[in-house]
Amino acid sequence: xxxxxxxxxxxxxxxxxxxxxxxxxxxxxxxxxxxxxxxxxxxxxxxxxxxxxxxxxxxxxxxxxxxxxxxxxxxxxxxxxxxxxxxxxxxxxxxxxxxxxxxxxxxxxxxxxxxxxxxxxxxxxxxxxxxxxxxxxxxxxxxxxxxxxxxxxxxxxxxxxxxxxxxxxxxxxxxxxxxxxxxxxxxxxxxxxxxxxxxxxxxxxxxxxxxxxxxxxxxxxxxxxxxxxxxxxxxxxxxxxx
Numbered sequence: 529x530x531x532x533x534x535x536x537x538x539x540x541x542x543x544x545x546x547x548x549x550x551x552x553x554x555x556x557x558x559x560x561x562x563x564x565x566x567x568x569x570x571x572x573x574x575x576x577x578x579x580x581x582x583x584x585x586x587x588x589x590x591x592x593x594x595x596x597x598x599x600x601x602x603x604x605x606x607x608x609x610x611x612x613x614x615x616x617x618x619x620x621x622x623x624x625x626x627x628x629x630x631x632x633x634x635x636x637x638x639x640x641x642x643x644x645x646x647x648x649x650x651x652x653x654x655x656x657x658x659x660x661x662x663x664x665x666x667x668x669x670x671x672x673x674x675x676x677x678x679x680x681x682x683x684x685x686x687x688x689x690x691x692x693x694x695x696x697x698x699x700x701x702x703x704x705x706x707x708x709x710x711x712x713x714x715x716x717x718x719x720x721x722x723x724x725x726x727x728x729x730x731x732x733x734x735x736x737x738x739x740x741x742x743x744x745x746x747x748x749x750x751x752x753x754x755x756x757x758x759x760x761x762x763x764x765x766x767x768x769x770x
Contacts, residue, residue, distance in 0.1 A: 536740055537633065538590055543739030545583040546633055546746040550753045552577045557757050561765035581636050585703050588643045589658075589710025596651050605648075612641045615751055623695060634684035635696030637750070642700055643707040655719075658714030659712035 536613035552573075559568035567573055595605075616637035632638075650658050653705060669686050677688040677695030 531750070536736070538587060538594065540736045541583065541742030541743070542587055542746050543741065543743030545580050546742055546749050547739070548580045548583075549577070549662035549750065550757075552580060553754055554638070554651075557754075557761045559635040561761050561762070564766070565767065579755045581698050581703070582706050584636060584640060585643060585698070586649035586713075587707040588640055589647050589662075589712075590714040591705040592644065592647045592651060592707075593711050593714035595716070599653075609641060609644055611747065612637055612644070615747060616641055616743055618751075627695060630693045630695045632694055632696045633644040634699060635694070636698045639700065639703050643704045646700075646704050647711055649705050650708060655712040655715035658708045658715065660710060662705045662710075663706030664699075664705070665708060669699075669701045721723070 555564070556568045556572065559562045560567075597603075616635070619632050619635060619637055650661065653661075673687050673689045675689050677683055677685060678690045678692070679688075680692045682688070683691050683697075684699050686698075686699030686703075691697060
């Protein structure tokens with residue numbers, strides 16, 4: 529099974545995740561503008577948002593392993609990393625200007641960039657090493673935290689007792705642990721050739737094609753969907769208040 533077919537599966541899952549992000553923010557925007565109340569901050573809805581972030585972090589690890597099957601390609605690797613890092617910096621700048629009290633100083637894009645760099649160090653490691661490292665990274669914030677990390681300069685590491693406010697916060701610990709676990713799963717699937725089965729199933733499904741399309745454009749969708757949603761919802765909220 530070729531890497532292109534294997535990537536069908538990854539793109540489809542990524543597409544479903546970015547669709548979930550659009551839905552999550554759509555509900556947040558509706559509550560922010562007063563159309564609905566009591567949903568955006570409900571624990572179950574927030575857990576849904578966290579599950580989407582976790583999905584993206586796992587996919588980073590899976591994607592790293594699959595891409596490495598064709599050999600490390602520095603140009604493609606650093607080009608993608610630069611896009612993500614630039615987008616993360618733009619998100620920080622824009623949210624700092626619009627919402628200075630809760631600006632995004634280390635959100636999902638920052639975490640993906642960091643996970644890409646850290647995950648690269650484990651590409652030659654066996655699956656069990658990736659799994660053990662992933663469990664360790666994921667578990668450490670549950671075992672130890674310190675007030676020393678209670679600033680935006682250090683909270684992004686993941687050990688803060690009181691996290692500075694942010695509209696999106698995805699610290700290295702524990703989230704990069706999911707990336708390392710994703711790498712372990714991908715290594716096992718490749719060794720057992722089980723990925724081919726999932727790829728064939730997805731490739732044969734027409735609805736999956738839309739998800740694949742979205743998955744391959746997930747960064748653009750992530751950057752553009754909120755401005756588009758707000759450009760529609762905010763004027764409607766003004767009209768509703770008249």
